[in-house]
Amino acid sequence: MSERVIIVVEPADELLPVLSAAQRIAPEAGSLHLVALLQGSDEPHRDNLARALEALEAELAGWPSAPAAARTVATSLELSFESPQVEGALVVAGPWRSRPAHERVLALLELSSHARMLVSVGARTPPLASGPAQPLCVAFTDPAMLPALVAAAPGQPGAARLIGLAVGAGELHRDELEQALRAVWPGGDVELELLRSSALDAAAAVEAAAARWGAELIIVPRERRGVLTALTSLLAAETLQSAGRPWLVVPMESPRGRRLVASDSIVIDGSPAWVTLELVGALGRLPIEGARVRLPHASQPAVVGRGGVAALPAAPVSGERGLRPFVVTLEGEEAVGGAVANVVGEARPLVLVDADLPPDSHSDLERLVPDFELLFVRLRADAALHELRDRLRSTLPWGGPALVLDASTWLCDDGAADVPRAVDPLRLVRLGVHLRQQGVRVAAVVLSNNEAPAARDFQVFTPATLARYLAGTLVEAAGPRETVEILTGARPVTGNAVTLELDNAEARAALLHAAAGARERLHLQSYIFEDDDVVRSVCDALAAAAARGVVVRVLADALYSLHGAYGATNPALARLAASGVEVRAWQPLRGPPSIRNLKARNHRKLLIVDGERAWVSGRNLGAVYYRGLDEVRLTRESLFADVPWVDCSARVDGPVVAEIERAFLTDWVRAGGAPYDIREPAPAGTLECRLVRHEGLADANTLELQRLLIDRAQRRLVLVSTFPLLLELQRALIAAVERGVRVQLLFGNVRPRWGDGTPFGGGAYRELGDELVRARLEPVLRAGAEGYEVSLAPRRGWSSDLGRVFPHVHAKLLVRDEAEVAVGSANVDVTSAYWESEALLLVSDEGFARQTLSLLEPLLAGARRVDSSAPEGSLLRVRREWLGRLWPNLIG
Numbered sequence: 001m002s003e004r005v006i007i008v009v010e011p012a013d014e015l016l017p018v019l020s021a022a023q024r025i026a027p028e029a030g031s032l033h034l035v036a037l038l039q040g041s042d043e044p045h046r047d048n049l050a051r052a053l054e055a056l057e058a059e060l061a062g063w064p065s066a067p068a069a070a071r072t073v074a075t076s077l078e079l080s081f082e083s084p085q086v087e088g089a090l091v092v093a094g095p096w097r098s099r100p101a102h103e104r105v106l107a108l109l110e111l112s113s114h115a116r117m118l119v120s121v122g123a124r125t126p127p128l129a130s131g132p133a134q135p136l137c138v139a140f141t142d143p144a145m146l147p148a149l150v151a152a153a154p155g156q157p158g159a160a161r162l163i164g165l166a167v168g169a170g171e172l173h174r175d176e177l178e179q180a181l182r183a184v185w186p187g188g189d190v191e192l193e194l195l196r197s198s199a200l201d202a203a204a205a206v207e208a209a210a211a212r213w214g215a216e217l218i219i220v221p222r223e224r225r226g227v228l229t230a231l232t233s234l235l236a237a238e239t240l241q242s243a244g245r246p247w248l249v250v251p252m253e254s255p256r257g258r259r260l261v262a263s264d265s266i267v268i269d270g271s272p273a274w275v276t277l278e279l280v281g282a283l284g285r286l287p288i289e290g291a292r293v294r295l296p297h298a299s300q301p302a303v304v305g306r307g308g309v310a311a312l313p314a315a316p317v318s319g320e321r322g323l324r325p326f327v328v329t330l331e332g333e334e335a336v337g338g339a340v341a342n343v344v345g346e347a348r349p350l351v352l353v354d355a356d357l358p359p360d361s362h363s364d365l366e367r368l369v370p371d372f373e374l375l376f377v378r379l380r381a382d383a384a385l386h387e388l389r390d391r392l393r394s395t396l397p398w399g400g401p402a403l404v405l406d407a408s409t410w411l412c413d414d415g416a417a418d419v420p421r422a423v424d425p426l427r428l429v430r431l432g433v434h435l436r437q438q439g440v441r442v443a444a445v446v447l448s449n450n451e452a453p454a455a456r457d458f459q460v461f462t463p464a465t466l467a468r469y470l471a472g473t474l475v476e477a478a479g480p481r482e483t484v485e486i487l488t489g490a491r492p493v494t495g496n497a498v499t500l501e502l503d504n505a506e507a508r509a510a511l512l513h514a515a516a517g518a519r520e521r522l523h524l525q526s527y528i529f530e531d532d533d534v535v536r537s538v539c540d541a542l543a544a545a546a547a548r549g550v551v552v553r554v555l556a557d558a559l560y561s562l563h564g565a566y567g568a569t570n571p572a573l574a575r576l577a578a579s580g581v582e583v584r585a586w587q588p589l590r591g592p593p594s595i596r597n598l599k600a601r602n603h604r605k606l607l608i609v610d611g612e613r614a615w616v617s618g619r620n621l622g623a624v625y626y627r628g629l630d631e632v633r634l635t636r637e638s639l640f641a642d643v644p645w646v647d648c649s650a651r652v653d654g655p656v657v658a659e660i661e662r663a664f665l666t667d668w669v670r671a672g673g674a675p676y677d678i679r680e681p682a683p684a685g686t687l688e689c690r691l692v693r694h695e696g697l698a699d700a701n702t703l704e705l706q707r708l709l710i711d712r713a714q715r716r717l718v719l720v721s722t723f724p725l726l727l728e729l730q731r732a733l734i735a736a737v738e739r740g741v742r743v744q745l746l747f748g749n750v751r752p753r754w755g756d757g758t759p760f761g762g763g764a765y766r767e768l769g770d771e772l773v774r775a776r777l778e779p780v781l782r783a784g785a786e787g788y789e790v791s792l793a794p795r796r797g798w799s800s801d802l803g804r805v806f807p808h809v810h811a812k813l814l815v816r817d818e819a820e821v822a823v824g825s826a827n828v829d830v831t832s833a834y835w836e837s838e839a840l841l842l843v844s845d846e847g848f849a850r851q852t853l854s855l856l857e858p859l860l861a862g863a864r865r866v867d868s869s870a871p872e873g874s875l876l877r878v879r880r881e882w883l884g885r886l887w888p889n890l891i892g
Contacts, residue, residue, distance in 0.1 A: 004089040005029045008111075010037040013094035020127040021119055021246040022092040024217075025154050029090075037096065091115040095123040101237035108240070108249075109233075112222050117152055117250055122243025133160035134216035139195075139206045141167050141393060142401040143180035144262075145252065149219050150184045152250045158188030163213045165206055167195045170399030177401075196399070203236030207243055219248045258286070260293070260330045261385045263406040264375070265312075266350075268438050272311035276406035277304055278385055279330065285384060292331040301331055306731060307381070307414045348373045349443035352432050354424070355379070355388050355404060356448040357463070359395040364466045365446065366398050371472070372443055377431060378406045379424045381415025407431050412735075413728035422595065423697065423834040426453045429460060430700055437486045443474055454698045456489055487704040490690035490842070495683030496654030498843050500823065502811070502855055505628030507619060507649050508534065514609045515541035521551040521676075523664050525606040527825070529561040530622035531572040538621060539572050543579035552581040555668055557602045564588035572621075584671040600696040603825050603836035605649075606664050611679040614660040616691070616824045616841040617649035618812045625810070629792065635799040636754070640763040643752040646790055646859070648720070648811035650823045650841050653684035659691040663839055687845050694826065694838040702826035702840045703833040707732055709816040713741045718856060720813035722747040723827040724769075725776035734783045743785035745777060746859060748809030755803040778868060787866035790859055806864070812840075815856070818849045 003026040007018055022029070091111050096104045112118045128134075138149050146164075150157060164181045166173075171194065181190045191213070197205035210218050240247060252259055258281045265273040277293060279286045288308050292301040298313040305311075312328065351368050355376040368374060378388055385404060392402035407427055408415045411434070416427065425447045432442045436457045444459040452460045459474055485491055501507040515522060515538070522545055529535065546552045554576055558564035563573045564585030577583040586602045607615040619625040627644045634642060652660065661678050669675055694702040703726070710717060710732040717736055725733070737743050750769035751759050759767075781787045792805045814822040824840035826832045843849075 003029045004031050004033075005092065006033045006035060006086060006089050006115075007092045007094070008035045008037060009094035010096050010098060012097040015094075016127045017125045018092055018094045018121045021121050021125070022090070024128045025092075025117075025119055025246075025248060026090050027154070037099075086111065086114045088114075088116045090117050090119070092119040092121065094121055095125075095241055097123055097241075101241040102234055104241055105234055105237040112249055112251055115251075117248060118222070120240050120243065120247040120249065122239075122241060122245070122247075124242055124244040125246055126244075128216055128246070135161040135163055135213050137163045137165055137206070137210040137213060137215040137218045138181075139165040139167055139218065139220045141169070142389065143177060144264075144401070145221050146180055146184045148252065149221060149250050152248060153219060154217070157185050161189040161191065161213075163210070163215055164190065164192045165195050165209050166192060167197065167202055167206070168393065168399050169194050169401070170196070170397075173399060173401065194399075200235060203239040207239050207245075210245055215245060217246050217248060218243075219250060222249045222251045259386075260328060262328050263378070263385055263409060264403040265409070266375075266405070266435065266440060268440060272302075272313060274309065274311055274409045275328070276385070276409045277308045277310055277328065277330075280384065280386060288330075294329050294331060306734075307408055307412070309409055309412070349441040350375055350435070351444045351446060352377050352405070352428060352435075352442065353446040354428055354448040355383070355392065357446060358448065361463045361466060362395055363397055364463075364469065367469060367471045368444075368474070369398055371474070374403070376402050376404045377428055378404055379416060379427055380421070381406075381408065381417070405431075410434050411728055412731040413726070414731065418727045419830050419834060420595075425449065425451060426697055426700055426834060429453045429455050430704070432458055433487060433704070437483055451697075454695070457486065484690065484705070484708065484842070487708055488690070488692045488701040489699070490692045490701070490705075492688050492690055492844070493654075493656040493659060494688050495685060496652060496656045496687045496689045496843075497685030498653075498687055498689065498841070498848060499651045500852060500855055501649040501651060502646070503628060504619075504626050504644055504647065505631060507617075507647075508538075508626035508628075510649075510651060511538060511607065511615075511626070512541050514607065514613065514615075515545050518545050518550045518552075518609050520610050521553070522610075523553045523555075523606070523608040523661065523668075525555040525602075525604055525664055525667065526621045527557045527560050527601070527603045527605060528620035528622060529556045529563065529570050529572055530620075531570065532623045534623040534626045535572050535621050538626075539576050539579075542576060542581055546580040552576075553668060553673065554581055554583045555586055555602075555664070555671055555673075556583070558585035558588045559598070559601055561585070566590065582673070584668060584673050586667060586671045596697070599831065599835040601836050602667060603832065604663065604667070604839045605825050606660060606839065608657065608661045608664055611661055612653070612657060612681050614652045614657040615649050616652065616660060616839055617647075618810055618823070618825055619647045619649055624808075629807075630795050630797065633797045633799075634754075634802060634805065636758075636802060638760050640752050640760040640766065643760060643805065643807050645808045645810040646748060647809075648813050648823055650843075652689070652841065653681070654687070654689070655681055655683060656689040656691060656841075657681045660839075660841075663691060663693050667837070687843055687848055689844075690842040692822075692824075692840045692842055694832075694836075694840075696835060696837050700833060702824075702838045703728075705822060705840055705842060706814060706826070706828060709814055709820060709822060710736055712820075713743075713816050715817050716742045716744070716815075717817070718744045718746065718813075718815040718853065719828070720746045720809060720811045720856070721828045722750060722773055722809045723829040723832070724772040725780070725828050726830050726833050727776075728833075729828050730776055730780060733780045733785060737780065737783045737785050743780065744788065744860065745780065745785055746788045746790060746809065746856065746863065747773060747777065748790045749806045750808055752808055753806040757806070781866060781868035787868065788860055788863035789866055791862055791864045793862060804864075813852070813856075815849055815852050818846055818853065820844050821849050821852045 005022050005026050007022055009015060009018055093108055108120060133155050136153055140146055162185045166177050169177060178192045181192060193209055195205050206218060258279060261278045261280055263276040265275045267273045277288055279288045288304050289306060291304045293304060293310055294301040295312055302310045302312050349372050351372040351374050353374055353376045355378050376392060389402055389404055396402060410431055428445050432445045436442050442458050444461055446461045446466055450462040450464050452462050542552050556563055556573060561570050562568040563570035566589055573583050589597055605617040605619055624645045625647050629644050632642060632644060658678055658680050692701050692705045706729060713736050733743055751763050751766035753759050777787060789806060790809050812824060812827055821843045822840045826838035826840050832838055
């Protein structure tokens, strides 16, 4: 390749060593510019310099490749660092003997910010001899630097002996670093030396090591940040000026101050290497979505997706541990980055470590290093990848490098933009679960605090438990199980019958009939207990059952049913307790509340009768949930609370009823109730069901189920919900649309409306809820999903001048490919995903899925199709985008 070379010398320099260094590194130079640095005191040397330039002309004849017309020799009284000639060129600097070392190195630093590469020739450097290639030394801290450094080496890889000088590395990483060297120097002689030097003497240590190995050239990275800045900083000034061999300085950033930084990755069974990419400039991280990146071995570029995530073709692998550094190049930009591919089939068991683990726990972590591959995990995008790596290098007692994954690469949750930090431990456990589900040998995760979520397939360490770990006692879990069970913990139960109840009046009649027919016991759990006429009729039925000897147990959330929260008493529940019903409040509130107290509530709605029949529902106890649309009179003067909601329950018979009752029993005992025996019902049908339970911050099982159903969809996906989409689910829905799935979203109005969109009276605060819902739906609709706003034709008892009515849709229903249906209490927002305890019934049956779709068809047919391209007004769209970014930080 033709190279533009600029040689910068002063009269006191010997030109031959400088020129020979330039010839060795850029043998195919297309043009040569010799710049002489002259000061006033150098005037007597002008004649000497002129004679030296004449002698140099003869030497140029030996430059083997460039056409004569391209060779120029020029002198200059001063060097302009902003010169277009310097930008992107190879700059070779002489020792500048008459100038102070610190002045020279400052000039070199400035030159390196504009040059493509820089060569520093020291005062003791002899002319480089022609002939067989001599050993090369490469100084590095992170193996991800190696491809870019080796690419700058003269000659072909493997032509000379390569000496790797790992600055700051510990003995525990020797094998990994040796394999990284062999990967970038195939077929050649490779040696590794570990240099445990400080920043004060790093440059001198590298120079001394190169002398011991007899190297003719030292290749070092130039970073604006990081440990290796010491190699080309003021601390290295004397070493660089007096060096006995040239130093080739390779910028890790582009001449414009940009560099591409990649997270490390895990390659699974030859699948793409998923990475998160960040383009870093002087003012921070720059937008990169939509950019194209390329690997050296790849024939086609990859496109960077949302959040900087890209699927790169799997890199070639070498070494027993399966570690391979590779360079990612951003097309159209002079910026490169690095990543490390880890092929799981050849790797040791993995331990995932929260990158925010306090440094005082790193010594405890060191005991895991001999037996496990440690991967640090960035949980939030507000910590830049390069800064995180630098911090880890400086704090790990066993030395670098530190491999850093990005959790959002797998969770697709936009760098945790819409979830609170309190859920980060659970997100790390979720990453481990996802990797286990894909066959990765995850042995443990290490959290940064002492609140540990549950995990089924690997050990979870907190700083406290990590301190008590004994080397060799961590046992890798058994092989992977079936996907749904790994992700949710729910096992399939066959022999069931399930009926969906979309009609409120029919659901109320079923509830009252169940209470009237109960023989031995009746268990009811609800998030909200209102005190209205519908609830009073239910309470009367429960009291009557208790009066005839049925054991009636009622469990309500203390906060949202206002029973047991700061002394509050719910009148309906108080009357039940007085009538012989055993009433318990889940997690009463006393004293100063915490965010956890207020957010980690129990959102389940369950009913179990005689241990034989059960309901898993989205309906709370209140009129809006159980009053039929034909049972109310609506006029233009009606209030929003007068409009019944669209909701859904699942009536269940068969063996899975025992799982539903176990969920109730667990909460009942936690609320202070006495345990009781659970019977196992006989088969009642042919359906395979699972009860997926989510226990607040201990797991994310219902979120995992929703995400899995969306990711599995191949043809059609119908989601019924009116809650602000969690970004992770939003991204999953967009991905489903992009792979050709027909995605249909059926939703309502948090503030019910009539006619042309006029809201019913009251509830103005609910307008914000509607804006939030639509803010999160719009990106999915713009991607190509179908949006349907439930719209009901006039009914008996409704005023004829209302026109159509747009109710709230409170149902939580997901249908995947006419194959699976999930129904229950779990919404698609951050509160249900992480904070609140939930229950979803998963039915895996084609016939049942088709029946569910037929139940939804009337709602879809009568709904108003939402056109995402319609001109709603730029101000409205801007406001919704703003709300979509801030949710849930705006209102929690």
